[in-house]
Amino acid sequence: MSGGPLEVSVSVDREHVKRDYDDTCVTTFLPFSSTIYSHINTYGFSTCRLFVFSCSSDDDDDDERERESLWYSLIFLHALIVLESNLIEGNGGGVQGSVYHEGCPGCKVDQMKQLRRGYPYLELSFVWIIVLSTSLPISSLYPFLYYMIEDFGVAKTEKDIGFYAGFVGCSFMLGRALTSVFWGIVADRYGRKPIILLGTISIAIFNALFGLSVNFWMAIGTRFLLGSFNCLLGTMKAYASEIFRDEYQATAMSAVSTAWGIGLIIGPALGGFLAQPADKYPDVFSKDSIFGRFRYALPCFTISAFALVVTVLCCFIPETLHNHKQNGTSHDDSYDTLEAASRESTASTGKAGENERKASHGSLLKNWPLMSSIIVYCVLCLHDTAYSEIFALWANSPRKYGGLSYSTNDVGTVLAISGLGLFSFQVFVYPFAEKLLGPVLVTRYAGALMIPIQMSYPFIANMSGLSLSLMLNCASILVNVLSVSAITGLLILQNKAVDQSQRGAANGIAMTAMSLFKTVGPAAAGILFSWSERRLQAAFLPGSHMVFFVLNLIVVVGVALTFKPFLTTARRFERNSNQI
Template structure:
């Protein structure tokens, strides 16, 4: 029977007769959230005006090809991010999470500044590529959250915070991007023609993004703690400076309380333990199929020489290239592939939607032939597109705050993930038919589709993140695993907008404007096939439920093995 945790004055909680449960790291999650929010503001901010930016570059006179070049601009970032994602993940395992996160933010700031001054498509593509090359934060942020929150019961809450932050950024970014782009046209009384704002009409929103990113860099440097189990022991002068500043402000407490070396060593040992603790599972989907007696992790954890075991594991991982075959097990690989497919079609939707909303009806109207042949668009301006994308982000925020934790706690990450990846294809199948609705009902249909899409995406990504954490063999390789996952997702996000842009242009020319959407539906079906093959990390191979008798036998076996190997005898559980 699970006992309710009791809050201790030290900031942790305990279960009666069980090991202490760490308190939820609210302060560090807030610091990490402030760092994280900078990126969606910069990334999503270009979507409302990228269609018009391509028009102003005059790279083509064919309006149907604008979607292709807009896809290239979006893909430049993700292609570059793919090429360095694994590098940043591996580097974070060697030098720590914090320096990699700060480098990524600095790269984002440089990228948006160059993008704002871009006079042509080539410079715009180069600017986006710079941001992708220098930013490997997608996987590193995920790793940091996993290392901050080690208790399984806190995972549903923790893994929804970063999506909430992304939603906030996706509200602010499109709203600012749509409102500040081309200020000489939108606000002629404030921004006169012939000024720098006329020469670089997309500089103003990017200056705003760069300022926000700068705030994130300063915040991370001063207040973000290192979470790497080995690097966290090193001195952090930035954190010391941040604590000094907070000490001068009476109403704030220190960001990180000083700890003696003994407590730091205890924390380090706790962090180094494997991610999967089969006795600690998410509530409401515990299983009786677990057999900890057959788990080598439980046996190793029972021994009092956990530190030596971890050091031996570290050495063996280094000897075989971070234990590639042991780290990237079949469940881990399946989850990474499923994550990549998910990234492909969700990014395709995000890139296609603003183009779809900005597309004007063709001058030479093609006679429709339902159910497949028709061409049309919403013909909205950049301000309206920005407002729609911001409202989408606001809805995602509400879903993340009130729905996602309940869904994950009620159904579990695997069941939630499987249901959504199976049902995703219907969204892409129906979206292009919005233009066939009567004008009075188009916006209502759009609202329904956006609510559908946002609900799915806000549940499926935290579910996948929890699965990655639960399937990973050890914290020591988590940065590498998330780096590979981030690189895979980046590659898929890179191909998604480019391929969808080509298909959308072809569809407009041939009279099948739904071609790109229906292609995404086929990709989503493939993702469903892979997603259904991901095993349940809480189910073990032998379905015999543990009892008190075999629990005693298990403890005796662990004690005997520890004694035989030269270790001290383990204490049996009461």
């Protein structure tokens, strides 16, 4: 006959095991391990109380019963550690089910996501305005850069203005290329929120200084510093993938790319409307005011003021990075042996996890689903930044050189309309397109559709009046919508290719590579545009025809790279994604 129950308490003090449910006691009867497994999956706990029935026929054999109970307890302890490792580490350091770590900001966010089932309007708003603030200054200078270079007096002829404009444009991207990986590593180590605050503050400072530039080299220096500290896009891509539930991941990446794309359009619109205010609005701004002496300061000050407001709002956003600190607990002396075994197992498991994380970080460059999506992303970003500069230079340039002779206000109007169209598409159409086609096909189709539209630009320049306005606005809306849609699909692929603990570094790599391509983009676009104005009478692709032909070549390369075997997706994502 079986003996009476003997109570044995097992305390587990692992880095991963500390829970919000410290007082929960799970009672079970060994050796029914399936019961233990179900409790582990259902409850979080740091102390488990076991009631073990001895199999000994001698009720007085206490030593045998104690040894047997200890043996069962050690079996349970081992099962607990293995299961906790599978539950937690299998999710990249995240948390599944109802298992949370006390004092961990990332776990609090995960718990919030579990409890909140409605549409994430608040999180969407925060992500949107932060990304918008970082994208506004990037291209806001393009509508007035032509005139700014002219005012600096560095260009000897009109045909040389595009050459110098390209170097001012690329200085921002050069600074960002040199620092993106560093900021990504810092975000993975110290959290997303400090990097976000640093980025918004730097926009407020350095963008305002750019508006006060008095010569060519000051403009390059302030733009370089602005790019060096503008670390928000990579961090925000990681943040957005962590703050939203799985079913809203497409919405999250769409919000990032939409805000980014709209900022790249609204920024130039602000630059176009607010530059040279003393000339355009003499009743409001006098020639002797600061905006009369610094003709391009008003749009820069406006964006800096917005960045300051965003900085204040960022103080209220939650941190999403997981920070699992080891917590000590005290137990009775009678259980010292079990505690020592637990600590030893914890130490070995922790070291193994740390080594695995180091190896994982070191293998990012060997993660082909990540790297292939980054390469395609870089090619399309090269097109995007080259197009932004060329469009503004082309619209500002005189008709005799194949341009439109547009003022900064005219360019601002076109870009503002494009921004409205882009916002409507990304909010109401893109999530359904991504769900229907998958991110790969969205990227491929969007890139292919851009090619014939860009071919039409040189012919649009031959129009005038209402027909010119209608055709130009339609073409601008379509190109911007398709460009942002293609990039959004690649952002989704990048974040699905890595675990949460790697997203900051992965996005840092993407930002560095993208910034290198975007460093080449403005400089090459400026040189290409100046060269095209010197070959207006060429037999093959004269003038602006050559400019838009080169832009289309870049898109063709990007679309070609979306096919297998080059572009691949992560295995865990393939079953939810369309076939390439």
